[in-house]
Amino acid sequence: TRRNFRLNSRADQHLTFTWCAHIQVEKHNETVKQNRAFLNRLIDVTSLLDRQELSFRGHDESSTSSNKGNYRKFTETLSKYDSVLATQFQSSAVFSGMSHSIQNDLISALAATVSDEIRDEIQAAPFFGWQVDETTDIACCTQLSVIVRYVDSAGKIQERFIGFFDVSEGRDTQSVFEVLNENMQGYNFKDKLVAQTYDGAAVMASALNGRKVKAIAPSAMFVHCYAHRLNLVLSQGAKCLSESRIFFASLSGFATFFSKSTKRTSFLESADKTMDDDTLDCAKGFVMKLDDFEFVFMLYTYEQIFSETDVVFDIVQQRPMDVLFCKKRRSEGAFQAIYDKAASLTSDPCDEPMRKRRLSQLQDPKERYRNLYMAILKCLMEQIPLRFSNLESLRFLELVNPGKFADMRDVFPEEAFQSLLKNMELDSAMPQLYKLLSLVATIGATSAGVERSFSCLKRLKSYTSNTMGQGRLSSLALLAIERTLVKFLEKTPTWYDKVTDHFLKKERRAEFTFK
CATH class of the missing domain: 3.30.420 (Nucleotidyltransferase; domain 5)
Structure with a gap:
């Protein structure tokens, strides 16, 4: 009888311990459920701020601050309509989810x-x-x-x-x-x-x-x-001739002249004739450049070149572009069309007004500019095989x-x-x-x-x-x-669990794992 009594006592104790353990597990799992539900909402807020490229933190996040940052303000606003957030903010002393380290971990x-x-x-x-x-x-x-x-x-x-x-x-x-x-x-x-x-x-x-x-x-x-190869072709081709270097240096002066003064920019837009003496002196120099045949000739030449290459730049910068199409555009567009267009605009340099130059008496002006034009094209053509050498x-x-x-x-x-x-x-x-x-x-x-x-x-x-x-x-x-991919993943049933698993790789004081 004593033996039976002891056995019954032990059985009762075992049942009591088992029941207590069961209660503790249920309580633990309920806490985990609440913590995970709260964490899911923090994940949503973090994802939204990320996708919209909004800042998280405020300069002053104290309780008296009028601007605590987007992360805190979003969660506080949502807590007015969400009981999970409101309960966690009011009762949790372990995991509020508002610290900077939690934000970074999320x-x-x-x-x-x-x-x-x-x-x-x-x-x-x-x-x-x-x-x-x-x-x-x-x-x-x-x-x-x-x-x-x-x-x-x-x-x-x-x-x-x-x-x-x-x-x-x-x-x-x-x-x-x-x-x-x-x-x-x-x-x-x-x-x-x-x-x-x-x-x-x-x-x-x-x-x-x-x-x-x-x-x-x-x-x-x-x-x-290939977009940068074309850029290298143009930049190296523009540096190979002294005439080209002088031309681009002069051309950049126009942009500098107007960009350094809002008054000059306004003048350019409204054609206001009231200018100070220094500005007028600079402007006269640029007017003389525009009357110079060599400058105008180079301007027309590169205008034709860039009108073609701008199209190629637009093509190669598009996302669906592949190598084969770049090769096709480069070979068929080529520079023969540029030569024909530029030659039609500058076929007779003698018809254009030009000031006296120190040209060799044995060289015809028209022939000189023809040679210059051909030299520009030659420099560009020499750069192509260097920059597109691996197409084979x-x-x-x-x-x-x-x-x-x-x-x-x-x-x-x-x-x-x-x-x-x-x-x-x-x-x-x-x-x-x-x-x-x-x-x-x-x-x-x-x-x-x-x-x-x-x-x-x-x-x-x-x-x-x-x-x-x-x-x-x-x-x-x-x-x-990758906001599109994020939106897609948010609709999958395992999204929160996967994010939580990464979040829990660091040790947490709060309970997030079910027993």
Whole structure:
């Protein structure tokens, strides 16, 4: 009987302990549920501010401040209509979610979740290429911007922003390579990288020429930005002749003359004749330039050149541009048309009024300007093979010449074709053709995509927020630039859980894990 009594007592104690443990678990899980619900709302506020590129913090966030910053004001306003926020603000002494460190952790968690999605898309893609460019921000830090280009599982070309990386301490070839190698390891670039595109002014393009990257990623062909190649053709072509250098120096004087004085600018707009003596003296000098035949001749010549190259610039800066189309435009547009137009405007220099010059008596003025014109074109033409020398390695692009697809678009609209490709699983039925098309689409012709990130950088890191940390800057930029992807991910059922998992990688005082 005693033994039975002891057994019953132990059983009762066990049941009591089990029940108490159950109550504690339920209480714990209820707290976790409330904390996660509160955290979900903070995630929404953080995501909204990120996507809209709004500042988070205020100069004074004390309780008496009239402007506590967007993050605090948004959450306080929402708490008027949301019981979860209101309850947490009133009762929680552990986790209010308002500290600067919590804000930074939420931003990092959101960015990490988006980066994971980009990484998964790249893993599913057959190839990818990267575009790299650099710029100097408002704090005089050199920021390296990286964008990846690939064809996703739906057959659409994607250009995704990876981040900004501070390379102020070393802008040489080795330093930039180490930054890329370190930060792109998670993207399996050694096996999947097929193209590397750099700005024409970057150290990677001039010194490295892609060799270091190609040493560890053998399939990564080097593609110099074609928009910048054209720019280099024009700039180098304008420097090769003394007449060209003098012409552009004189031409820049016009802009300087008007830009340094609002009065002169107003005069230009209203033709006001009341000017001081110094201004009139400068203006007379420019009038004499406009009467000089050589200056006018050069003006007409470069007007014809730039009228053609402006069209090419507009084309190569467009996002859908590919290498083959750049090559086609460069070869067919050429400079023969420029010569014909300029020659028709300046065919007879003797008909234009000109002052006496110290010309050689053995040289006809018309012949001299003809030689000058031909020399300008020659300098430009000599620059083309130097800047577009590797087009032969891209001859395979002719296999899928997009110029031949124009007539088919009316018969097969793009959306219908994409649907047919996916629904009929033609990508798996013709895998080699699909890989070829993906390869062609992955090779970018320009770094115009990466340059778009610089405008976001200027908005995020301004004079009023020039001390922003590098990690915060890169995360904010990622969420702002990839706002469409963020909106898509927010609609997925696992969005909050994924962000929370990244948020919990740091130890938290509040409870967020269910038992």
